[in-house]
């Protein structure tokens with residue numbers, strides 16, 4: 001089935017990626033290929049598009065969506081954290097542009113059957129790559145209360161983390177928690193129905209996001225990836241990251257600023273001792289957000305944040 005995901009901030013992203021005929025570009029989160037198709041149109045037939053996704057369904061979809069350009073496209077089913085290995089297996093050392101559009105596609109939420117949404121009654125899985133070892137149910141049914149609390153607090157910024165973790169622990173003594181609906185109901189009970197009714201968002205929103213981030217080790221992957229991605233950009237090459245979560249955006253902002261900073265020696269050092277040179281120029285001094293019109297047309301874009309940078313010569 002073809003994907004229904006609507007690409008977010010496509011025009012702005014294309015502007016910053018600066019694609020041109022003949023360039024080598026990696027779209028590290030293919031999803032529904034909205035961005036990938038726009039990139040392919042700009043760089044092919046002479047360029048090369050490397051398309052990565054850790055979800056085999058997205059790769060299958062890409063085989064159809066990108067079929068018109070298949071000669072100049074390499075599709076890779078892998079985690080983008082393995083970018084150095086992916087490039088070396090393609091015998092490519094450096095590339096012109098890299099895009100990462102984080103999080104989930106509409107199709108993963110709506111049709112994967114993996115329990116990403118608290119609105120559905122599905123097995124509590126949440127793996128973007130069903131071959132990875134740990135499901136959300138594994139964490140919910142086996143993690144210690146302290147660890148569970150930490151996940152909910154750190155990744156979901158959930159203020160009622162302790163209360164939710166204790167309610168989960170109590171429930172699983174009777175029987176394991178197996179479905180997304182079961183977990184959502186438990187969270188509603190833990191939070192209290194009155195307070196849940198008053199809240200602007202569903203009481204399980206933050207806990208579901210936290211579990212998904214933990215299952216897919218999303219923040220760890222992003223930090224490692226950014227370092228490797230910058231190392232594999234050609235001078236003048238561009239990197240764009242679209243994130244949907246303040247923790248992700250903070251990692252991107254900090255990494256870009258660190259790469260853009262020069263000498264870190266104390267001001268009273270007569271000469272530089274650290275030897276640190278700026279590697280990137282940040283192109284988005286202020287983070288870019290979707291327009292009101294885009295949010296109206298595609299509410300999923302609401303929390304998107306785009307940052308872009310250019311590798312220095």
Ligand SMILES: C[S@@+](CC[C@H](N)C(=O)[O-])C[C@H]1O[C@@H](n2cnc3c(N)ncnc32)[C@H](O)[C@@H]1O
Pocket residue numbers: 005006007008028029030031032033034035036052053054055058078079080081101102103104105128221
């Ligand atoms: C928001 S969607 C991308 C949408 C895409 N830009 C488009 O235009 O349709 C995110 C995709 O990234 C994939 N993904 C998320 N984290 C990943 C990772 N660490 N490695 C590889 N793919 C990842 C997900 O499986 C999902 O298909």
